[in-house]
Amino acid sequence: MTELEAPQQIWQAALGELEIQVSKPNYRTWLAKTIGLSYQNKEFVVGVPNTFVAEYLDKNQRSLIEKVLAGLLPDDVQVLFQVNSFHQSSPAGNGRREQPVPAQQGRLPLFNPKYTFDSFVVGNCNQFAHAVALGVAQNPGHTYNPLFIYGGAGLGKTHLLQAIGNMALSNNMNVLYVNAEQYTNELMTAIREGTTEAFRNRYRSVDMLLVDDVQFFSGKKQTGENFFHTFNELHNADHQIAITSDRPPKAITLLPERLQSRFEGGVVTDIQAPDYETRLAILQAKAKQEAMNVTEDILELIALQVKQNIRALEGSLNRVVAYARLIRTMLTPDLAARALKDIANYEPKAAPVSPALIMEAVVNSFQLTPADLKSRKRDAATALARQVAMYLIRQETDCSLDQIGEDLGGRSPATVSHAYQKIANDINNSPSLRRKIFEIQQSLNPAPNEKQL
Numbered sequence: 382m383t384e385l386e387a388p389q390q391i392w393q394a395a396l397g398e399l400e401i402q403v404s405k406p407n408y409r410t411w412l413a414k415t416i417g418l419s420y421q422n423k424e425f426v427v428g429v430p431n432t433f434v435a436e437y438l439d440k441n442q443r444s445l446i447e448k449v450l451a452g453l454l455p456d457d458v459q460v461l462f463q464v465n466s467f468h469q470s471s472p473a474g475n476g477r478r479e480q481p482v483p484a485q486q487g488r489l490p491l492f493n494p495k496y497t498f499d500s501f502v503v504g505n506c507n508q509f510a511h512a513v514a515l516g517v518a519q520n521p522g523h524t525y526n527p528l529f530i531y532g533g534a535g536l537g538k539t540h541l542l543q544a545i546g547n548m549a550l551s552n553n554m555n556v557l558y559v560n561a562e563q564y565t566n567e568l569m570t571a572i573r574e575g576t577t578e579a580f581r582n583r584y585r586s587v588d589m590l591l592v593d594d595v596q597f598f599s600g601k602k603q604t605g606e607n608f609f610h611t612f613n614e615l616h617n618a619d620h621q622i623a624i625t626s627d628r629p630p631k632a633i634t635l636l637p638e639r640l641q642s643r644f645e646g647g648v649v650t651d652i653q654a655p656d657y658e659t660r661l662a663i664l665q666a667k668a669k670q671e672a673m674n675v676t677e678d679i680l681e682l683i684a685l686q687v688k689q690n691i692r693a694l695e696g697s698l699n700r701v702v703a704y705a706r707l708i709r710t711m712l713t714p715d716l717a718a719r720a721l722k723d724i725a726n727y728e729p730k731a732a733p734v735s736p737a738l739i740m741e742a743v744v745n746s747f748q749l750t751p752a753d754l755k756s757r758k759r760d761a762a763t764a765l766a767r768q769v770a771m772y773l774i775r776q777e778t779d780c781s782l783d784q785i786g787e788d789l790g791g792r793s794p795a796t797v798s799h800a801y802q803k804i805a806n807d808i809n810n811s812p813s814l815r816r817k818i819f820e821i822q823q824s825l826n827p828a829p830n831e832k833q834l
């Protein structure tokens with residue numbers, strides 16, 4: 382093997398290429414949360430969050446993935462999908478085969494070992510956020526409580542939040558990281574199953590609670606109220622709380638007012654888009670960290686061209702490296718420029734998947750009409766189709782529970798959330814339902830164009 386030693390790095394490069402090859406929703410749903418676990422004896426093991434994803438990738442994208450990997454590695458490989466989580470993966474990437482580990486009660490302990498303060502590049506755009514986050518990690522529960530970090534997508538909020546978590550973990554603190562959406566889903570399940578006491582105990586017994594993307598609580602009255610109490614109990618006990626959001630507390634509408642003012646009660650800081658110097662520094666750090674063989678002029682070229690956010694910046698670097706590998710040539714500035722241009726051309730031109738499109742695909746599959754989905758009909762077939770539509774809209778679009786309920790004939794957000802959970806569970810137990818959903822899903826995201834490889 383060449384400089385791409387660790388399975389994590391190989392997989393990063395593969396993801397860079399796959400991101401170009403498949404549609405955005407497809408990438409987001411099936412590939413974004415995967416990691417490279419091991420590479421040994423021509424067998425490449427990819428860690429995936431659950432069996433549903435494992436099966437989908439195995440059935441639908443195995444050949445594409447194997448082709449992409451073959452372009453990056455000296456040999457042809459067989460790819461295996463294994464349910465795993467960031468937490469248990471070996472950070473050093475020593476190529477050792479990990480034992481499959483059951484996800485902790487179906488939830489991912491999402492600490493990514495790569496998200497540390499050491500790997501976070503500080504620039505004008507994030508200097509203050511970085512300083513207070515570090516302060517929180519070093520002296521939790523005191524100076525800045527709560528810490529509220531906001532900023533646009535891909536600017537490093539999750540990275541900073543998890544850096545706090547990773548440091549707290551290494552200080553043996555009892556720390557819990559949760560995405561606000563996950564918190565909401567878990568609460569709904571707890572209410573339905575009568576296990577709210579256990580839910581409560583779990584969240585209120587920690588030394589530190591990290592909640593990512595709290596804008597998701599907007600409009601979710603019950604969750605907002607519940608979180609208010611969790612927040613208070615932890616805060617009163619001087620336990621640290623850190624929160625991120627894509628907007629400042631005031632701009633999160635439909636949030637219980639007292640929760641909003643709680644969010645403002647500590648330190649509120651933002652992260653801005655990075656300037657050129659910071660973008661270049663991030664690329665240099667990343668190229669070094671992943672032992673990529675990329676010259677300075679190429680990094681400068683990428684830093685000049687890719688401005689939106691840091692995720693896009695990293696993606697472009699991966700893609701440029703993957704591109705050179707795929708066509709098996711030296712990476713020159715000229716080639717990098719071409720790769721970046723091709724990437725721009727690859728940007729999905731297809732219209733994003735809309736709820737209407739999903740509903741249409743669902744009624745086709747169930748041989749119903751769109752009106753049936755919105756109606757009050759409750760026969761088994763219609764009810765199932767409606768739940769599948771709710772599930773898929775949730776998976777494939779950014780619609781809120783309220784919007785989905787509206788689109789499906791004025792159902793409540795709780796009904797939508799329940800349907801989502803139910804289908805997510807049923808999929809694991811019913812091969813025929815799983816197949817049906819695969820088929821609908823595929824009709825939404827037509828198979829990627831493999832001839833480009």
Ligand code: ADP
Nearest residue numbers: 500501502533534535536537538539540691692
């Ligand atoms: P957000 O949560 O704000 O959408 P993320 O934290 O997921 O963004 O960051 C997107 C990617 O960019 C991650 O891979 C992260 O490691 C990287 N990243 C963001 N900010 C920095 C930084 N300052 N230094 C190094 N990497 C960064």
Ligand code: MG
Nearest residue numbers: 538539540593
């Ligand atoms: Mg994030």
